[in-house]
Amino acid sequence: MALSGIEIYKLLPKTNCKDCEFPTCLAFAMKLATKQVELSACPHVSEESQSLLAASSEPPIRLVSLKSDGYEVKAGNEVVLFRHEKTFYNMPGLFIRVTDEMTSEQIQKKLKPAEEYLVNYVGIDLAVDGYAIESTSNDPTKFKSAVESVRSVSKKPIVLICKDPKVIRAGLDVLEGESPLIYAADESNWEEMGEIAKNANAPLVVSSPNIDSIAEITEKLKDFGVLNLVLDPANRDLSTSLMQFTQIRRLAIKKDFRPLGYPVIAFPCHAPSPETESIQAAQAITKYAGFIVLETFSPEALYALLVLRQNIYTDPQKPIQVQPGIYEINDPKPEDPVLVTTNFSITYFSVANEVEGSGQPAWLLVSEAEGMSVLTAWAAGNFDAERIAKDVKRFEIADKVTNKQIVLPGHVSVLSGELEEELPDWDVRVGPREAVDLPAFLKQAL
């Protein structure tokens, strides 16, 4: 757990020698507490203090990363239980599973569309993060060739699934130079799996339905020198899994309990149907998973999950905003209408996409509304007639258009009277409430 400035001060030499270029040890300690300096700037710290301070600066949940040629998927480094307390940092990677009893053609057929999948959400491209290969045959040769089949389709990071070390070794042979995730160590095989993980420099999952035993195994592995671990509390129903994921997160963050201070992996792939699979995956996204293994590749479910992940991992401190200003859509001419919206990025993208898709040219005035959606900004007093009129002037829109037709979002139709007063020579119209109805409005009503 992070130490306070005073706690750090107690571990320093207290000589105020100024070699660190701070006037006192206390001043240095204060800077160290806020991570503005490195401990190494003080040449006189004792070894004991050094190791205490190093341990305290470790994050409560270790950062674990899977690597392959050109790709990296990271999890961990989280510091809060609720996103409003700060933010969630590393989005859980989504992996699609295949088994080694599928033929090479079957694997390729399943993974090619997954590999090509790319969906745009508010200007961001979202995709699958990698693939999980499970040995259901327990045959090293089959496993090896399954890993080769996956590598013939994709270079993305891989999760290797089998409790038999022999089989895992065969899979690793194909992945020279990478850090795949190895699944899994348990009470019976942890030593051999630990050895493999250490040699391959790959992170290792520790699996048990019981978090006491998970903690015992992670401690043993840590002493053994395997530091990059991932936890699998192997209960798959929503209730038990929600409870255990929450308990692990709390122990790590509130109690600084190191044996469980690792990212967690979820396996919605074991769900009885694609419908329940997407529900389990959604819970894993909102409630603390670091890696998620899916069975089904279906664009509609994947799109929903990727968007949910994007939403939950948005920094709540910084509303995603676009720059206020006047945006040209489909090459507008002076006679085309001016549509008004706010600078909340989801609002902006919904409106801009609809107008663009409609093929109708228009000017889009993105008003400064503190990054809030139309209704929220209006309720909070950040989006009113005065502000819109001010932005019309600030962005010199009257110089760009001749018709002076301005369209308000339907949700704030109440502003139309005031806006007419603020902009007497403009024709103020009220548009639809939802962006999705804009194309019809642009074609028919204007």
Added chain:
Amino acid sequence: MSIEIPKDSWPGEVRTITIGATAEEGGTRTSTVTVGGEKTLPFMHFESPMPYRPVVAIEIKDRKPDDWSQLLNETWGEVMENPGLWAKAAEEVGAEIIQLSLSLTDKDGNRNTAEAAVSAVKNILENTGLPIMVYGPGQAEIDNELIVPISDATKGERVVLGICEDKNYRTIVASALANDHLVTARAPMDVNLSKQLNILIQDMGLSLDRVLMDPTTGALGYGIEYGFSVMERLRLAALQGDAMTQLPMAVTVGFEAWKTKEAKVGVDVPKTWGDWLERSITWETLTAISLIETGADIVSLRHPESVKRVRAAIEELIAVPAIA
């Protein structure tokens, strides 16, 4: 190793509220729904049992809506022409509450009337024994015009009337007081605005035992992260003992999810959005599950398949883990 699991024990708890009244209780409902009473965060059975499960309402309209997704029209079919039959069909597919949203106009575009709205409600009460919630079209003047006569006509039924917002709550609250009903208070995604509105309602003399709150949620992809965090903060505040937040939360997931482009539009959308129907149901279902896990007590849904999926998930979530 035997780990000591930290258990939160909270000073506060959510109020327990019952919707609907049976014949003995002065109404005509054959069943009632009780929600709230949480003493800890959702489904943390190891800390405190969950006294009541989250429930699923189905949202219906007083006439066939003009602007609902074609997918919904196809699913419900003819019953949409008759709110009583629609309510009955909703009960058959798993609704625990019927949430009626009144239309602004009739099918010819004329302003909706009190007579029509009251007769729609009576029709529903005759066709289902479930408790009901009745929300106005969302414009102050007409909301009051329609909700007050409905409130008078259903005295004693413990109907949830709505929606109270800071710009329009007095008339609805007064009418709920007079007729022994409940209300929903909606604020725009803000903890303090929610609290303020609850205070205003309480100041009018309506006990908070008769108030549900709707913090406004947004849908997946359209601001759900704001709704999600506001709900988490409200529930945490409630458990910490802030009386003005200790109300069960009732959220309109169907309304939010089905107005998104993902659910509304089936043509000219990216191929990567996948199958339209399955996408829409997933959109509604995942929005509902995410909010239920932040503390939603009542979710109003529109599609029967989402109802089925969400109810199954709730069933799984309320089961106490064998190892807890």
